[in-house]
Amino acid sequence: MSHDLYFLNRHDGQSWDEVLKAMEDAAEDSEPISARLLGAWDRIVPQARTLLGEVHITAAVILGKVFALSAIVEKETGLTAYDPQAERPLAQASTQGAIALMSRTTEDLHRRYGD
Numbered sequence: 001m002s003h004d005l006y007f008l009n010r011h012d013g014q015s016w017d018e019v020l021k022a023m024e025d026a027a028e029d030s031e032p033i034s035a036r037l038l039g040a041w042d043r044i045v046p047q048a049r050t051l052l053g054e055v056h057i058t059a060a061v062i063l064g065k066v067f068a069l070s071a072i073v074e075k076e077t078g079l080t081a082y083d084p085q086a087e088r089p090l091a092q093a094s095t096q097g098a099i100a101l102m103s104r105t106t107e108d109l110h111r112r113y114g115d
Contacts (some may be wrong), residue, residue: 033113041113059102060095067095 010019070081070090081090085101 038113059099059106063095063098063102066090067098
């Protein structure tokens with residue numbers, strides 16, 4: 001289960017549907033993150049660390065649990081877990097390959113936006 005939260009810039013008179021559509025359109029544009037938001041991130045991270053403490057979860061731990069949970073769901077439902085990143089059923093995906101992909105993505109995000 002996941003619980004998504006979006007932080008949106010809603011203008012007076014703008015409906016939530018319009019704001020969500022604008023967010024989806026902006027996500028497709030691949031524009032660099034603004035200096036204003038990067039500055040906010042620099043202020044958010046230390047406050048989040050104070051609130052949450054240091055959080056270190058490795059890709060191996062996360063993906064190990066995802067693979068195990070998907071096996072349970074497949075067994076109980078007869079459905080097949082499909083990994084769109086690997087473009088194959090999860091049961092055919094390599095755990096090591098998935099870990100490498102997640103690690104590369106994380107490293108790329110750190111390079112772009114810092115810790």
